Structures are given as structure tokens and as C-alpha cells.
Amino acid sequence: MSAVRPETDVDLFGPEFVTDPFPQLARLRQQAAAVYSTKWDFYVLTRYEEIKAVAADWQTFSSGEGVALTPEINNVIAGTILSTDPPDHTVLREVLGDQLAPRGLGKIRAQIAEYAERIVAENVARGEFDAVREISRVFPINVVGDLVGLPLEGREKLQPGADATFAGMGPFGDYLLSHLEEMGAYHEWLEGMGDREKLVPGGWGEKIMDAVDAGKITPLQGTRLITAYLTAGMDTTVNAISALFRLFCERPEIWAALKADPSLAAPIFEETMRWHSPVVGFWRVATREATIGGVTIPAGSKVMLNWGAANHDPAKYDNPDDFQLDRNPLDHVAFGYGPHGCAGQGLARMEVVTLLQALAAQVDSIEPAGDVVVSMNPIVRGLKSVPIRVTAAS
Ligand code: HEM
Structure with a gap:
């Protein structure tokens, strides 16, 4: 057990960190299994095995005490699916259990595939477009919007609102403050949806x-x-899709491999999730004193589970910063782990895989048509713009 608390003064939400967190996360991972942020007052976890163990141990590391960074937001989200422990959490999880199980998802596969084919066809006709604006921010929004049964009117509030709500889980920094309006409009609109x-x-x-x-x-x-299903099901999938478009632009051989063999859609998606990991991380609160990899965590401390850091742990994955087509890392933790592991992961997989298959069927080439713009949201690793040019399949 280390007598001296491992500490860092690196700003874990600063622009440099948000733009490219992995070099810094690698240093933190080498330093200790849990490193205390003197600026933000929490322990950040970066090692795969420890993150999984903490995520599974909800009695010691509670979500009910708050999964957001600030007490203000933890007050607001107390009692939600994200921010409860069993048994209350189990009741909430069961409500859509059948819909999200493989059998329930099987019933909507054709509908989602048909929509994927349509949105790809519309954009192939355009030739050159911003993949984030025209596909990533449209496809999952309408899939989840339709599944929930939302009216069409007002859906434009969903993506910006969900993005701002995710940012709200982190610090009250520039990003959140400049997106409060979107957040307010989204929640006001959703309040009205509790009406049949x-x-x-x-x-x-x-x-x-x-x-x-x-x-x-x-x-x-x-x-x-x-609100939870809408928020969780939007910006996450949106940014997973954007990451794939950027990947195809930067690594044409991966696009060529998908094109030659569309059954690679699922392994390419899993490796993208590991490599890009859209959700940066949420917090847990220690209900008693605990030890993580030899570091003492006092009762009441906040610990952050950094999913992307776990997915880049070299003790788990060789050359973790490299995207490898043949890795198929089904045990990545981009969907979280334990009782709060993503409730919508089967849907997310279905959405992205059907979209990749529609692209492989209808598109011959994808190439960059401008600069990629990175989002500065501190909690969702995202892209604001990926301009591309595509040619239709011959
Ligand atoms: C690529 C897409 C997605 C990613 C990366 C992702 C990631 C995650 C992560 C990391 C968590 C764990 C939170 C925690 O441990 O505190 C989570 C929870 C959750 N996700 Fe997803 N998610 C995705 C798509 C979806 C979709 C499509 C839906 C539903 C429409 C969804 C619904 C949920 C819900 C309801 C929770 C809360 C579960 C709980 O607290 O029990 N997610 N997601």
C-alpha cells in the first residue's frame, strides 16, 4: 500500500487533454492505479483490470452517491437510472429490458437497416458532404427518436441538448457554459414527453x-x-459513427477491407469503440475506505472510471494506440461494465453495423474533403465536422 498519495496537477479537462488525452493517460497509468487530481478533487483510474473491478463493485463504489463531477448536477440526477444502486436501479433497468434484449432488437432490425440504406443513398447522391452533419447527427437521432415514439417536431433539439447534457456531467467549464441554452431547450421539451x-x-x-x-x-x-435513454443513445452513437468516417479517411485500407468483406463491419465497430471510446468516463463514490492497485481510497472519495484509458492499457491490448483490423476486442469497456454497463449497446451495435453495411453496398470510395474539427466536450470524445467525398458503387 503506498504511503504517499499519487497525485497529478494536469488539468484533466483542459483543451490539450481533451484534444489528445492518450499520451497523458499513459503517464498516469504508469504512475499508479489511481491518481488524485489536485485540481478536481477525485482519483482518476486508467488501468483496465482495476476499472472493471471498481465498475463491478457497486457496494464499495456507488453510483447512487453521484456519477457526475459536481454536487449541483448530482442533486439533479439523483434517482435516475445512471445514478442509483441496486435494488432501485434494477427496477429501472427492467422497464425496457425486453425491448433491448436480442429478441426485442431482432424485431426492429429490418426497420433500422432500411433507414440506414435510405440515409446512405441520400448522401451518395450529394457526393460531397459533412459526414457528421448529414449522417452521424441524423441517423441515431431518428432511430432512437422513432423507437421512443417522439414527435418529429422539436427533434432538432435532441443532439445539441444531449451533447450539452453529457458535458454537464463534468466541470462547469467553458464548454458547458457556452451550451447551457441548448441544454435548457432540450430538457424543457422533454419535460412535456411524460404525457402519453x-x-x-x-x-x-x-x-x-x-x-x-x-x-x-x-x-x-x-x-x-x-430522458436517460434519449441522452445516452444519441451523442454516444453519433460520435462512434463520426470516428468511423474519420478512420476511413485516414486509413483507406480499412475502408477497402470493409468494402471487400462487409462481414468485417462488426469487428471494425468493436475496434473503433476500443480505440476511440466516445464516453470519456463517469464517477463513483467510495462508500468505505478501499484499496485500488495498492492506493488507499478514503471513504467518500470520488473516483473516475476513464473507459478510454482502460481500452488503451498496454497490459490488456498490444500496441493499444494502433487501430488493428484483426483485433476484434469484444472485451473492451467502451460500453462500461458491471450493473450500469450500457443498456443500449445491442442497439448501438445494430445501428452502426447496418450503417457500415449500407455504406459498403452503396459507396466505392470515401476520401477527405476538408479538415476534421474536434469537439471540446470534456465528457464525450467527439468530432464536430468530418467533410468527405464519396463515389457511388459501380
Ligand atoms: C456507441 C454508443 C454508446 C456508447 C459508447 C455508450 C456508452 C455507455 C457507457 C460507458 C455507459 C455506462 C455508464 C456508467 O457506468 O456509469 C452507458 C450507460 C447507458 N447507456 Fe449507453 N452507450 C452507447 C449507446 C447507447 C444507446 C444507443 C442507448 C439507448 C438508446 C444507450 C443507453 C444507455 C443507458 C440507458 C445507460 C445507463 C445504464 C445504467 O445506468 O444502468 N446507450 N452507455
Whole structure:
């Protein structure tokens, strides 16, 4: 057990870190299994095995005490699916359990594939476009919007609102402060969705309202569950898709491999998730004194699970900063791990794989048509713009 607390004064949300966190994360990983941030007052975890162990041990590392950085936001999200521990958490998780299980997802596969084919066809006709604006920020928004049963009117608030809400899990910094308006408009709009009249019948929203009527959850929990699924299901998938477009521009041999063998869509997606890891990380609070890799964590401390750092741990993956086509890392933790492991990962996989297959079928070449612009959101690793030029399949 180390007598001296391992510390860092690196700004874990500064522009340099957000733009390229992996060199700094590698230094933190070498320093210790848990390193205390003197600027932000939490321990950051960067090693794969320790992150998995902490994520699984919800009794010692609680989500119910708050998964966001600031007490203000933790007050607001208390009692939501993200910010509860079993058994309350289990009740919330069960509400859409059938819909998100493989059988439930099987029923919507054709609908999602048809939409993927349509959005690719529309953009192939354009020839040159910003893949983030025209595909990444449109496809998952409408897939999840339709599944929940949201009206079409107002959907333009979803992506900017979800992006700002994710940022809200981190520090009250420049990014969040400059996106408060989007966040406010999104939550105001969603408040109204706890009303059956506004939701298209047969969707997840109605299923959640059924759970309210059956007394399984309260009306407030119902509205918040809709918000949670929308928020979690948008910016994450949006940025996974954007990362793939950038990858195809920068590594044409990966696009060529997908084109030659569309069954590579799933392994390419898994390696992108490991390599890019859209969700930077959330926090847990130690309910008692604990030890992580020899570092003492006092009771009440906050620990951050940095999923991307775990996915770049050389003790787990050889040459972790390199995207390897044949790696197929099914055990990556980009979807989290333990009781809070992503509830929508099957859907995310289905969305992205069907989109990649539609691209492979309809597009011959993808090449850059301008500079990539990186998002400075401190909690979602993202891209604001990936301009591309495509040619239609001959
Ligand atoms: C590539 C896309 C996605 C990524 C990278 C991702 C990542 C994550 C991560 C890391 C967590 C764990 C949070 C924690 O441990 O505190 C999580 C939770 C969650 N995700 Fe996803 N997610 C994605 C897509 C989706 C989709 C499509 C949906 C649903 C429509 C969704 C719904 C949820 C929900 C509801 C939770 C909370 C689960 C809980 O707290 O029990 N996610 N996601």
C-alpha cells in the first residue's frame, strides 16, 4: 500500500487533454492505479483490470452517491437510472429490458437497416458532404427518436441538448457554459414527453408510461427514464459513427477491407469503440475506505472510471494506440461494465453495423474533403465536422 498519495496537477479537462488525452493517460497509468487530481478533487483510474473491478463493485463504489463531477448536477440526477444502486436501479433497468434484449432488437432490425440504406443513398447522391452533419447527427437521432415514439417536431433539439447534457456531467467549464441554452431547450421539451398524448403509440415511451401506470415507477422516474435513454443513445452513437468516417479517411485500407468483406463491419465497430471510446468516463463514490492497485481510497472519495484509458492499457491490448483490423476486442469497456454497463449497446451495435453495411453496398470510395474539427466536450470524445467525398458503387 503506498504511503504517499499519487497525485497529478494536469488539468484533466483542459483543451490539450481533451484534444489528445492518450499520451497523458499513459503517464498516469504508469504512475499508479489511481491518481488524485489536485485540481478536481477525485482519483482518476486508467488501468483496465482495476476499472472493471471498481465498475463491478457497486457496494464499495456507488453510483447512487453521484456519477457526475459536481454536487449541483448530482442533486439533479439523483434517482435516475445512471445514478442509483441496486435494488432501485434494477427496477429501472427492467422497464425496457425486453425491448433491448436480442429478441426485442431482432424485431426492429429490418426497420433500422432500411433507414440506414435510405440515409446512405441520400448522401451518395450529394457526393460531397459533412459526414457528421448529414449522417452521424441524423441517423441515431431518428432511430432512437422513432423507437421512443417522439414527435418529429422539436427533434432538432435532441443532439445539441444531449451533447450539452453529457458535458454537464463534468466541470462547469467553458464548454458547458457556452451550451447551457441548448441544454435548457432540450430538457424543457422533454419535460412535456411524460404525457402519453405526445408520444407515438407502440414505442418505448409508451412502455415506460405503462410502467408508471402499473405503479412500478413514479411519473417523475418515467420522464427521467425517457430522458436517460434519449441522452445516452444519441451523442454516444453519433460520435462512434463520426470516428468511423474519420478512420476511413485516414486509413483507406480499412475502408477497402470493409468494402471487400462487409462481414468485417462488426469487428471494425468493436475496434473503433476500443480505440476511440466516445464516453470519456463517469464517477463513483467510495462508500468505505478501499484499496485500488495498492492506493488507499478514503471513504467518500470520488473516483473516475476513464473507459478510454482502460481500452488503451498496454497490459490488456498490444500496441493499444494502433487501430488493428484483426483485433476484434469484444472485451473492451467502451460500453462500461458491471450493473450500469450500457443498456443500449445491442442497439448501438445494430445501428452502426447496418450503417457500415449500407455504406459498403452503396459507396466505392470515401476520401477527405476538408479538415476534421474536434469537439471540446470534456465528457464525450467527439468530432464536430468530418467533410468527405464519396463515389457511388459501380
Ligand atoms: C456507441 C454508443 C454508446 C456508447 C459508447 C455508450 C456508452 C455507455 C457507457 C460507458 C455507459 C455506462 C455508464 C456508467 O457506468 O456509469 C452507458 C450507460 C447507458 N447507456 Fe449507453 N452507450 C452507447 C449507446 C447507447 C444507446 C444507443 C442507448 C439507448 C438508446 C444507450 C443507453 C444507455 C443507458 C440507458 C445507460 C445507463 C445504464 C445504467 O445506468 O444502468 N446507450 N452507455
